[in-house]
Amino acid sequence: MSKVFRNHINGEYIDSVSGETFENRNPANRAEVIGIFPKSTAEDVDKAVKAARAAYKDWRLVPAPQRGEIMKKAGDIMVERKEEISRLMTREMGKVIAETRGDTQEGIDTAYYAFGESRRMYGRTVPSELPNKFNMTSHIPIGVAGLITPWNFPMAIPTWKVFPALTCGNSVVFKPASDTPATAALFVEILIDAGVPPLAINIVHGTGSGVGTPIVEHPDINLISFTGSSKVGKIINEKAGKDLKRVSLELGGKNAEIVMDDANLNLALEGVLWGAFGTTGQRCTATSRLILHEKIHDKFVDMLGDSTQKLKTGNGLDESVDVGPLINKEQLEIVHSYVEIGKNEGATLLSGGEPDESEDLKKGFFYKPTIFVGVDRNMRIAREEIFGPVLSVIKVSSFDEAIEVLNDSNYGLSSSIYTQDVNSAYCAMRDIEAGITYINGPTIGAECHMPFGGVKETGNGHREGGWAVYDFFSETKTVYVDFSAKLQRAQIDNR
Numbered sequence: 347m348s349k350v351f352r353n354h355i356n357g358e359y360i361d362s363v364s365g366e367t368f369e370n371r372n373p374a375n376r377a378e379v380i381g382i383f384p385k386s387t388a389e390d391v392d393k394a395v396k397a398a399r400a401a402y403k404d405w406r407l408v409p410a411p412q413r414g415e416i417m418k419k420a421g422d423i424m425v426e427r428k429e430e431i432s433r434l435m436t437r438e439m440g441k442v443i444a445e446t447r448g449d450t451q452e453g454i455d456t457a458y459y460a461f462g463e464s465r466r467m468y469g470r471t472v473p474s475e476l477p478n479k480f481n482m483t484s485h486i487p488i489g490v491a492g493l494i495t496p497w498n499f500p501m502a503i504p505t506w507k508v509f510p511a512l513t514c515g516n517s518v519v520f521k522p523a524s525d526t527p528a529t530a531a532l533f534v535e536i537l538i539d540a541g542v543p544p545l546a547i548n549i550v551h552g553t554g555s556g557v558g559t560p561i562v563e564h565p566d567i568n569l570i571s572f573t574g575s576s577k578v579g580k581i582i583n584e585k586a587g588k589d590l591k592r593v594s595l596e597l598g599g600k601n602a603e604i605v606m607d608d609a610n611l612n613l614a615l616e617g618v619l620w621g622a623f624g625t626t627g628q629r630c631t632a633t634s635r636l637i638l639h640e641k642i643h644d645k646f647v648d649m650l651g652d653s654t655q656k657l658k659t660g661n662g663l664d665e666s667v668d669v670g671p672l673i674n675k676e677q678l679e680i681v682h683s684y685v686e687i688g689k690n691e692g693a694t695l696l697s698g699g700e701p702d703e704s705e706d707l708k709k710g711f712f713y714k715p716t717i718f719v720g721v722d723r724n725m726r727i728a729r730e731e732i733f734g735p736v737l738s739v740i741k742v743s744s745f746d747e748a749i750e751v752l753n754d755s756n757y758g759l760s761s762s763i764y765t766q767d768v769n770s771a772y773c774a775m776r777d778i779e780a781g782i783t784y785i786n787g788p789t790i791g792a793e794c795h796m797p798f799g800g801v802k803e804t805g806n807g808h809r810e811g812g813w814a815v816y817d818f819f820s821e822t823k824t825v826y827v828d829f830s831a832k833l834q835r836a837q838i839d840n841r
């Protein structure tokens with residue numbers, strides 16, 4: 347019997363109003379059902395928003411350090427249950443167990459950061475231009491937050507949104523990706539066990555159109571935080587913009603690693619393998635373009651081809667596996683269609699380029715780590731986000747050309763340069779158009795206490811992570827206290 351999950355709405359575990367359900371299966375082994383989940387609609391969302399609105403009344407008045415202590419408790423429970431969470435996550439979305447342990451750890455780190463931040467959330471005191479008057483700002487909560495999360499970081503990304511949203515005093519309606527509802531359900535269970543008021547955390551399972559759209563359009567949701575594709579992000583921005591909702595969008599990427607002729611090539615090689623094929627390339631921070639200086643191009647391509655052959659594809663629960671499956675059939679088809687596009691555009695396949703259907707992998711959505719060489723920057727495989735294990739190698743003849751090619755993209759999330767020249771490194775930090783730049787490190791590896799986000803079509807200027815996300819989840823209240831006991835007119839009486 348498969349485990350049956352329910353929504354958590356108004357402090358209760360309940361079925362969807364329609365009674366419909368959907369099934370969630372292991373992408374490494376289609377025969378394994380992870381669970382049955384409610385397929386919810388606008389009616390369920392409405393109930394969740396009403397509960398969250400009711401909870402907000404009291405939750406906003408709980409002192410922030412006390413809210414932070416609940417987040418710490420959630421982090422403690424995640425420490426105790428780390429292995430269980432990580433194994434479930436691998437079964438649910440496929441990435442290898444070392445990575446799901448990292449994903450869980452990122453959630454724990456985010457909980458502890460929230461605990462610390464709950465005692466800061468600094469406002470400012472500022473001198474007044476008038477005598478006997480005191481000026482200050484403070485952070486105040488906003489209301490009900492609608493949080494919509496993707497499947498590639500089933501624990502980390504929900505924690506990036508839920509912990510700061512709650513710590514700032516908002517209540518939450520949370521819609522996890524329909525490919526990873528079990529990890530999300532476990533997270534909500536942990537939050538409730540930690541002491542989050544049950545009405546303040548509501549989870550509504552279902553599809554983007556069934557649940558995501560009603561969240562974005564609900565008049566009583568004040569802010570939306572979404573991580574996903576640029577295509578969906580644009581639609582959300584437009585819909586939410588009509589009601590002037592605050593919206594944070596964390597969208598696509600086409601991240602590049604530059605390897606200069608003076609780079610430590612072994613280090614750069616390790617970086618690109620991890621950046622391109624970690625999470626089977628299904629990260630918005632994945633390395634999907636490799637820009638090689640012509641002087642090391644041929645040598646590096648040989649090294650890359652050899653090392654890629656050695657990567658082991660398989661079930662992520664096997665500790666010796668490097669690359670897990672893709673998330674679902676649709677994603678497998680998208681990845682393969684891009685491989686066909688690349689071939690037709692004239693790029694040369696160095697490795698991979700087809701589903702991995704060796705005996706024990708037939709049960710899942712496995713795809714061989716794929717590398718194209720001879721890629722021109724104008725090819726679609728060099729410009730469009732593929733979200734799979736496909737790397738496009740582009741040759742350049744100078745540092746300036748490398749930066750120009752890297753910046754020639756509609757996206758601007760993460761970036762990386764391998765060089766031992768300090769001047770080039772500093773120029774790259776200044777000139778690369780991306781929210782994140784790594785020097786001598788791969789494009790992946792964000793830490794939870796640093797701002798995370800990108801430029802151009804990667805987002806709308808907000809940042810997750812670190813202190814920056816606390817600005818998104820709160821309003822700035824400006825307060826003037828006049829203790830002069832008379833009317834003092836600013837700009838007039840002091841002139």
Ligand code: UN1
Nearest residue numbers: 499629630631790791792
């Ligand atoms: C994402 O790709 O959607 O830096 C998030 C990283 C991770 C987070 C990635 N810590 O790759």
